[in-house]
Amino acid sequence: MQQNVVVLDNGGGLIKAGLGGDRDPSTIIPNCLYRPLSSKKWLHPSPSSDPIDLTSAAVRRPIDRGYLINPDLQRDIWAHVFSSILHTHHVGPAHSALLLTEPLFALPSVQRATDELVFEDFNFAALYVADSPSLTHLYEASRRPTGLISRAQCSLVVDCGFSFTHAAPVFQNFTLNYAAKRIDLGGKALTNYLKELVSYRSVNVMDETFLMDDVKEKLCFVSMDVTRDLRIAKKSGKENLLRCTYVLPDGVAHTKGFVKDADEAQRYTALDEGDDQSQKPGTSMDWDQAHVTEKIEERKKTDLTKNEFDLTNERFLVPEMIFHPADLGMNQAGLAECIVRAVSSCHPHLQPLLYQSIVLTGGSTLFPRFTQRLERELRPLVPDDFQVKITSQEDPILGVWRGGSLLASSPDFEGMCVTKAEYEELGSARCRRRFFH
Amino acid sequence: MDDDASNPLRRVSSRTRKVASKMVAALASTDNRTQAALARLEALENDNAGIETVEPNDEDDDSLDEDDQVYMQKKQSKSMKRKTRQAKALEARKAPKTFLELLHEANLESLPSHVPSYLKASVGPPISTSRRHFCTVCGSAAKYTCVRCGIRFCSCRCQNIHNDTRCLKFVA
Numbered sequence: 001m002q003q004n005v006v007v008l009d010n011g012g013g014l015i016k017a018g019l020g021g022d023r024d025p026s027t028i029i030p031n032c033l034y035r036p037l038s039s040k041k042w043l044h045p046s047p048s049s050d051p052i053d054l055t056s057a058a059v060r061r062p063i064d065r066g067y068l069i070n071p072d073l074q075r076d077i078w079a080h081v082f083s084s085i086l087h088t089h090h091v092g093p094a095h096s097a098l099l100l101t102e103p104l105f106a107l108p109s110v111q112r113a114t115d116e117l118v119f120e121d122f123n124f125a126a127l128y129v130a131d132s133p134s135l136t137h138l139y140e141a142s143r144r145p146t147g148l149i150s151r152a153q154c155s156l157v158v159d160c161g162f163s164f165t166h167a168a169p170v171f172q173n174f175t176l177n178y179a180a181k182r183i184d185l186g187g188k189a190l191t192n193y194l195k196e197l198v199s200y201r202s203v204n205v206m207d208e209t210f211l212m213d214d215v216k217e218k219l220c221f222v223s224m225d226v227t228r229d230l231r232i233a234k235k236s237g238k239e240n241l242l243r244c245t246y247v248l249p250d251g252v253a254h255t256k257g258f259v260k261d262a263d264e265a266q267r268y269t270a271l272d273e274g275d276d277q278s279q280k281p282g283t284s285m286d287w288d289q290a291h292v293t294e295k296i297e298e299r300k301k302t303d304l305t306k307n308e309f310d311l312t313n314e315r316f317l318v319p320e321m322i323f324h325p326a327d328l329g330m331n332q333a334g335l336a337e338c339i340v341r342a343v344s345s346c347h348p349h350l351q352p353l354l355y356q357s358i359v360l361t362g363g364s365t366l367f368p369r370f371t372q373r374l375e376r377e378l379r380p381l382v383p384d385d386f387q388v389k390i391t392s393q394e395d396p397i398l399g400v401w402r403g404g405s406l407l408a409s410s411p412d413f414e415g416m417c418v419t420k421a422e423y424e425e426l427g428s429a430r431c432r433r434r435f436f437h
Numbered sequence: 438m439d440d441d442a443s444n445p446l447r448r449v450s451s452r453t454r455k456v457a458s459k460m461v462a463a464l465a466s467t468d469n470r471t472q473a474a475l476a477r478l479e480a481l482e483n484d485n486a487g488i489e490t491v492e493p494n495d496e497d498d499d500s501l502d503e504d505d506q507v508y509m510q511k512k513q514s515k516s517m518k519r520k521t522r523q524a525k526a527l528e529a530r531k532a533p534k535t536f537l538e539l540l541h542e543a544n545l546e547s548l549p550s551h552v553p554s555y556l557k558a559s560v561g562p563p564i565s566t567s568r569r570h571f572c573t574v575c576g577s578a579a580k581y582t583c584v585r586c587g588i589r590f591c592s593c594r595c596q597n598i599h600n601d602t603r604c605l606k607f608v609a
Binding site (some may be wrong): 058064071090109180181184192197311324328333334336 | 481575
């Protein structure tokens with residue numbers, strides 16, 4: 001019996017949902033309900049209809065720190081998602097299977113709540129629970145059938161998502177959970193950190209989650225040399241290659257914020273490694289004096305009535321926290337050390353292979369230069385005779401879902417699922433043993 | 438202070454009286470500082486920055502018609518009075534547990550040491566790098582520490598801004 005498989009990557013930030021076998025998910029929406037100022041009710045985010053003004057919208061998320069804590073809310077959101085996917089195909093959940101992603105180390109109570117949701121509230125015929133590292137591995141292995149990842153059947157997946165960051169080795173399509181390591185930092189914490197910085201330094205944006213997400217995505221980048229960039233960020237006038245201005249929405253002419261000058265925002269890419277033109281002694285003094293007048297003009301340009309704010313060192317200090325969570329006061333190692341610890345808890349024969357097949361996935365790896373910086377941090381920590389090779393996915397947000405779609409269309413999939421009858425017979429805990437995690 | 442009030446005849450210098458309570462706070466300050474730091478980290482996981490709390494049944498109010506309002510107001514005032522213990526208990530039950538509460542309930546510490554779990558998956562403290570300090574005011578490398586609250590700043594200018602805005606907010 002060929003049945004529909006709904007593939008659902010239930011992330012803390014975005015839900016990616018679609019039918020197994022497709023290349024791209026049909027629905028990508030934020031996994032939350034929000035209440036804009038104009039409304040009293042909590043609304044579902046919908047990509048199709050006219051964009052609602054999200055200024056100061058309150059948010060409710062069913063997922064906290066990566067794990068499902070509010071099944072009632074999740075039920076609402078899933079019902080909304082499924083109605084849009086399944087309605088077009090004229091099948092109910094009762095005739096389809098569900099492939100669901102779940103974070104590593106989900107607590108038994110969270111797993112039970114998820115199973116209840118799937119089988120008792122939605123009546124799915126079958127369920128398979130996968131974790132994101134193995135799906136990412138599957139996708140990367142099938143994309144390059146002759147590459148190392150598919151020949152060696154192992155890879156180290158770094159999933160830097162919305163709620164947290166995992167470095168997990170995958171071997172023959174199974175995540176080695178005893179070696180997986182986690183940093184409790186993800187896109188959500190970074191956005192909140194940026195909010196905090198901007199609110200203290202220029203405009204109060206503590207309520208503007210969606211706006212600051214946009215600022216983070218458009219303007220933040222990973223610095224290759226923090227001390228140098230801090231020096232540059234201190235400069236004034238045109239010398240400061242890092243400053244750029246973001247214009248807040250005014251609710252009349254534009255309802256979305258935007259970067260004032262896109263070229264200005266890209267100037268940091270000119271900071272090539274090694275060649276520090278701005279560091280030549282003498283010139284900087286001349287520049288300062290010559291541009292005093294210009295500085296005043298600049299000041300005039302950013303007047304407060306126009307509701308905009310400048311970002312300088314915030315642009316790279318925010319993503320920096322993934323590499324050095326200790327700077328925030330967290331007692332956790334950075335991403336490079338996290339990878340090293342994950343790899344060294346594996347069998348020694350696997351280690352050289354794992355270092356050569358690091359795969360980056362998750363939305364927070366989209367910061368420009370993330371890969372280069374990681375490589376630079378990782379190299380000194382890895383033994384000299386091992387090669388380090390980091391692959392970034394072409395679309396890190398969808399990578400996990402695509403892996404799920406592949407798995408769902410494979411012939412073995414039906415046999416791997418737990419059916420509703422089995423769930424009713426055995427209960428949640430015993431069904432879960434089949435998934436090996 | 439209580440001590441003074443209970444026995445007014447006790448002779449203490451005015452300075453002691455003024456400073457005593459502050460000293461107690463200062464002695465506990467390292468703890469306060471770590472608590473403030475933890476609270477700050479906790480705040481990074483918040484969805485809404487404000488005091489936004491969960492309102493489980495706010496939708497009921499929205500479905501009311503305008504005409505019924507007078508009637509409903511009467512009724513509401515009645516129901517508001519009744520909404521004491523039962524309703525509060527109901528609301529408390531309805532509010533979902535936070536992840537940390539669930540984690541505590543799962544009692545992962547009791548698992549044998551070889552079983553991988555959420556707690557063991559966390560990367561430990563950093564070894565190869567140490568904490569860098571950035572100025573909380575302007576973001577550049579911070580050399581100095583505020584003597585009162587322990588927050589970092591980089592220059593005199595930033596110190597002044599810090600003293601005027603954030604200082605001592607975390608302590609006490």
